[in-house]
Amino acid sequence: MHVKTPAIGLLLLASWLLCITGCAAVPLVHRFGKFHEVHVPLDGVETVVTPATVTAADVHAMRAQLAFSGASVRGDDALREEGRRELDRALRLEPANVLALRMLMQFERGLPVNEWISRLEEQVARRPDDGEAWLLLGQLLGYRERGVEQLAALRRAVALLPGDALAYNNLAWALVTTGHPQEALPLATKAAMLAPWNASFLDTYAAGLFALGRCPDALRVQARAVDLIPHHAQGSRRARWFTDKLGEYQSSCGQVADRGEPIRSPDRERDAR
DSSP: OOOOOOOHHHHHHHHHHHHHTTOTTSOSSOOOSOOOOOOOOOOOOOOOOOOOOOOHHHHHHHHHHHHHHHHHHHTOHHHHHHHHHHHHHHHHHOTTOHHHHHHHHHHOSSOOHHHHHHHHHHHHHHOTTOHHHHHHHHHHHHHTTOHHHHHHHHHHHHHHSTTOHHHHHHHHHHHHTTTOHHHHHHHHHHHHHHOTTOHHHHHHHHHHHHHTTOHHHHHHHHHHHHHTSOGGGTTSHHHHHHHHHHHHHHHHTTSOOOTTOOOOOOSOOOOOO
């Protein structure tokens, strides 16, 4: 499950598209898990608006995202077909459009991963400053166990996308699962600080802590990740993973974790996590 906060301009455009696609029941902001409301006075912050170019392919991909989301909420097969048509239009215009490829990964099955890897490799060769393409490429390379190339792509994404929680999280997860928790922990910490409501990011953070033998901290963070599982997803594979890891940490508390032991994970879209 991909988690990504769009730029405010894209969010506004998506809101407008939401009105014209008949998906009014789909919220743009979701509430997950259990939260406590705390009122804290904050100093004023100046906002700098950064203009960004939205291509025709991006618009079709966003329309597809809204259609698929609406189809999920309403069980509307016609809307789902409209989403597929919008994806086709986006990919005809830009075969390596990152948003469209993410929609395929999120809503469609049987993704031809090798084909998309080739497309994204061509994309980053043409546009080496495309951080989103590097991020998705790193994710897909992980599915093919091309670990060295995956780490290189994710490092590039982190360098190009400063402050992007997903990039920090994905690199941290790749590092912790290949036995490098010391390097992973600062990245996982940044991701958790940027998106403390994201259970998957907290799961990555807890994994790094546990791999370094910080069992009490890992328990506390993993318990929070479990607490953030939304009610409708309690029985999902992702939820079972979170609760199983919490049980593992609880049973191992007081023992020093093997710092070089890779953590095995299910085959999942980690941020997508």
